[in-house]
Amino acid sequence: MKRKWKNIMSIGICMGFFFLVACGSDNGEGSADEDDKITVVTTIAQIGEPLSVIGGEHVNVESLMGPSVDPHLYNPTQSDISKVDGADVIFYNGLNLEANMTEVFESISSEKPVLAIGETLPEDQLLKDEEGAIDPHIWFDYNMWQDALDAAVEELKDYAPDYADEFEANKQAYFAELDALKTEAEKLQDIPENQRVLVTAHDAFGYFGRLHNVEVVGLQGLSTESEIGVSDINKTIELIAEHDVPAIFVESSVNQDSINAVVEGSASNGVEIEIGGELYSDAMGEEGTEEGTYIGMYKYNVDTIYEALTEGDE
Numbered sequence: 258m259k260r261k262w263k264n265i266m267s268i269g270i271c272m273g274f275f276f277l278v279a280c281g282s283d284n285g286e287g288s289a290d291e292d293d294k295i296t297v298v299t300t301i302a303q304i305g306e307p308l309s310v311i312g313g314e315h316v317n318v319e320s321l322m323g324p325s326v327d328p329h330l331y332n333p334t335q336s337d338i339s340k341v342d343g344a345d346v347i348f349y350n351g352l353n354l355e356a357n358m359t360e361v362f363e364s365i366s367s368e369k370p371v372l373a374i375g376e377t378l379p380e381d382q383l384l385k386d387e388e389g390a391i392d393p394h395i396w397f398d399y400n401m402w403q404d405a406l407d408a409a410v411e412e413l414k415d416y417a418p419d420y421a422d423e424f425e426a427n428k429q430a431y432f433a434e435l436d437a438l439k440t441e442a443e444k445l446q447d448i449p450e451n452q453r454v455l456v457t458a459h460d461a462f463g464y465f466g467r468l469h470n471v472e473v474v475g476l477q478g479l480s481t482e483s484e485i486g487v488s489d490i491n492k493t494i495e496l497i498a499e500h501d502v503p504a505i506f507v508e509s510s511v512n513q514d515s516i517n518a519v520v521e522g523s524a525s526n527g528v529e530i531e532i533g534g535e536l537y538s539d540a541m542g543e544e545g546t547e548e549g550t551y552i553g554m555y556k557y558n559v560d561t562i563y564e565a566l567t568e569g570d571e
Contacts, residue, residue, distance in 0.1 A: 533565025
């Protein structure tokens, strides 16, 4: 009953959001700002930050969801209404990541370019949970994310063909930096295989695990809306003991109570487990920091996981 009421509230919020956007669209097509730049609005910074680099001087990019924000639970604000209304192009992840905004974006796609970049990927590349729900955290496979960003850049080229050559050149330069990250991430294979187990608060690292041959255990499911049971915690404690896992991790956008419960439960069973650090999962770091960039965030996660899971083995 509680979940049904929550769903009704979410639908009501979305309908109100769409109504206000529609009412605010009387100013015309809502195009570029005073500097004649393309106004790009994205949901998550994992999309927005790379596009700000690739778009360069021709774009103004705003991301609706900042550091520590959980996109699974996010509801649009009055400020979001203004940003969406003023956007020339809108990009979101899709695959039900921004569950409370999906209907809004689908509705306004008839008025302006709106692209769910995750939904441009082949379905056979996507991970699914036991109930068939698609894992939306595709940015943790940087090869897939590169393809998704490529689709976004093509949309920008279609919108502003005069800048297409510059967008392409900037994209190739950005992808070269991404290749350097791929090389650096190879060190994850040096983690002892038995300890190559990544335990986090929710199941956001499935693509990361598949890409880097790391077993991933998330106490919650793909969405942070899912509940954590005592059996989930106990199974995780057993796995930690079995694999002699040296550390588990909290996430910047997720309450860490469940991880603390695993640490305490392990200790009561005579197994000491450390918190290896805070990982960026659904949100990146503060703007202006290395972790506030997609490449910097990914590198930080790789370094944090590597150092925690190899402690005492070097």
